Amino acid sequence: MKKLFFIVLVSLFALQSSIAQVKLGIRAGVSTSDIQPEQLLITNKQKVETFKLAVNDANYGIHLGLFAQAKLGGFFIQPEVLFNSNSVDFQVTDLTDLNTLETIRRESYQYLDFPIMAGVKLGPLRLQGGPVGHLYVNSSSDLFDLQGYEQNFKKMSWGYQAGVGLDLWKIILDVKYEGGFQKFGDHIVFDDTNYNFNGSDGRVVFSVGVTF
Secondary structure, three states, X not given: OHHHHHHHHHHHHHHHHOXXXXXXXXXXXXXXXXXXXXXXXXXXXXXXXXEEEEXXXXXXXXEEEEEEEEEEOOEEEEEEEEEEEEEEEEEEEEOOOOOOOEEEEEEEEEEEEEEEEEEEEEOOEEEEEEEEEEEEEEEEEHHHHOOOEEEOOOOEEEEEEEEEEEEEOOEEEEEEEEEEXXXXXXXXXXXXXXXXXOOOOEEXXXXXXXXX
16 A cells, blocks of 8 residues: 555656646546456365366456546656456356256456556557556455355555557547456455465456546
8 A cells, every 4th residue: 555655646746747737537448357267176174175166257347537647748647546346257166066066156346446657658649558556445246155255355456557548639548458466366265265366367448538
C-alpha cells in the first residue's frame, strides 16, 4: 500500500507542474483474460484425492472509473482509478463419486485498479506502459459449496500494463496488455493448504474515455 501512495504522490506532483495541460475524464471498458488450462489436484486432510479443479472459462471483465492525463512536452503521464469486476468459471471433477461427476462453478472478483501509464505522445497516438496496483474489495464463489474451501486474497497485488492509445478530440481510446507478478489462483485454499496454477493471469484491456 505504501508503494501505491508513493507512486500516486509522484504522479500528482507531475500533474501539478503541468496543470495547464491536464485532461480529466471518465472511462469504461472490458477485458479478456488469458489463463493457461491446467488442473489442480485437491486432497483432503487425510491426503486423499477428492477433486480436480481446472479453469473452464475466463469471462469478460468490466471496469469503470476516472483518469487524468498530463502532457509533459512529448511525453505524458496518465494515472487512473478504476473499479474492476471479473469472473472465472472452474470445472470441478469430484473424484469421490464413482460416476466422476463434473460441475461448473463460478468465482467473481471485484478490485480497485490503479494503473499509472507513462510514455511518448506522437500526435494523437500514445505509446505507454507502467505499473498497475489491484486493491482487493470483494469476491463471491460457488466453490464454497466444496468441503474445506477457503479464500486467502492478498489485500494488494501488482502487475504491469503496456499498449497504445489514441486521443481524438475529447475521446480517449486505449488497448493494453496486462501481466501479473503472482500466480493465478494463489488465493485458493483447501483444508489449510494453498494451491495455485503455474501461470499468471494475463489479460487484454480495452477502454474508452471522455474528457471533461
